[in-house]
Amino acid sequence: MKKIMLILVLLFQYGLNAQVVIGDNVASNQNILKIKDGTRGVILPYSNIYTSFPKYDAASTDLFSDYPNLVGGLIYNKADDQYYKYDGYAWNPARQIQGIFQPKGSRLGISSGITIPCLAFGLGICLSLGSPQYLAPDDKSQVLVDNLLLKNASSVTIKQNGMYDVAAALGFTGGSVGAQIGVTEFKLTLQVKYTPASAWETVVTKSNYSIIFIIDTQGSKTSSFSQTISLPAGAELRVVPTITTIGGSGGSLAAYGTDSSSINSYIGARLIKTY
Template sequence: MMKKNLLFAVIFSLQLFHGQIVIGGNDISTKNIVKIVDGSKGVILPFSNTYTTFPKYNASATDIFDDYPNLTGSLIYSKNDDQYYKYDGYSWNPARQIQAIYQPKASRLGVSSGITIPCISFGIGFCFAGNTPTYLAADNRSQVLVDNLTLKNTGNVTIKQSGIYDIAVALGFTGGSFGLQAGITEFKMSLQVKYTSTSDWETVVTKTNYSIVFVIDTQGNKTSSFSQTVYLPSGAELRVVPEISSNAISGGSLSAYGTDSNALYSYLAARLIKNY
């Protein structure tokens, strides 16, 4: 009988205070579920020594975390890099991250269609790039691909709001060369802007990486990346132009390079710093 009375008393108390918990005082507020009054003591939230022990860690997942909507909004402190992480239903995001899926003034676009760059060497090398990769892959929060700035149009990437942007570009190259040769292969990537519908494409910045070739070039992925702060008017189009050249001396060889569509290696990110 005593247990039943205690149960009724607990239920009555919860109804009376609308399920609220007050710590450090007795000031009830209808605006809170949990209220901490004492300002001289802190609250210790869950913490971890490394992100590999975060909930839902999965090394085989694209973003190394499994999707779990019930954890959305959870916080955990990482001792490794001295900051809090927030779970957004897909992965844990660091508090100091300035460009992510929850950043409303940023987009990170993946490659929807890549290109193949064939090369032929006989004495010296020649490579032929006929078009450019397209950064219009579907949004995928698990791969941190989002278009919060709505840059994707049919067939192109277009700036919707005039302002100063931080543009980051990365492009992975796959493939290699086969045949007897020695020298250097140049992997070059340029960010180009078409400021109006009637203007020509203009190169804003170019990044070059090199690969040393001796007999056979099978070093795996080569990635070029850079970031640039630029002013872009509304309606400006963006594209990335890859080029490969070789000064390798060869008695005859064939090469075939392509663009890696993995969002880890190939992406175009834009963050609006200040609009005009």
């Protein structure tokens, strides 16, 4: 009986340490599953659209429920031709610049927005009262993290010399009322102050447009961009929104603001390499 028990224990231990090998006959103790085939591939789970992903929840801020047991899960999204990885809070696309567990990345949300009043007669005049502050507290459920420690008391400041991918998005809320037909341009500009004594310099500008027909009520408008840029330690980043209305006749009054939702408004940075 003791010999039988010993044999069973040894077989059980071997089973725990055994490797599953597919497409090859050479095992290794470096991994659990080994797949080797030069002519065929492995098909992982896939979906036609992200709303079919596990733990999808339209009512959640980041669209997915938190579920630690699914951390590291992979799924392929046919809609945008890329893989997504689950980090315990949400599914993150492989080609994104920033993520919760990206140690060399930050994604910051808006802590305070601005208002942009406009008066238009043909060419509209809009006054951007400052720039939004991307200093919202970290919140993993909203994919807001500061792994690069970019947030200072009142500014977004680079801490290390290097090459960075920078992405920014800003949602605009509000609309206009008047007797005007034309378009409204929502412009987003990334500016950098390279040293405390230097002036702000424009790096990239992106525009989005909305059609005006008596009333501009097309809901939130969002402008976004991504840019690769070399930045020194101490450089400050800011995003400046501007709005211009171009109408064919009549005039209009408008009141716009900045959307504080982290889905529509954020600034992200990923350190590519240091100098």
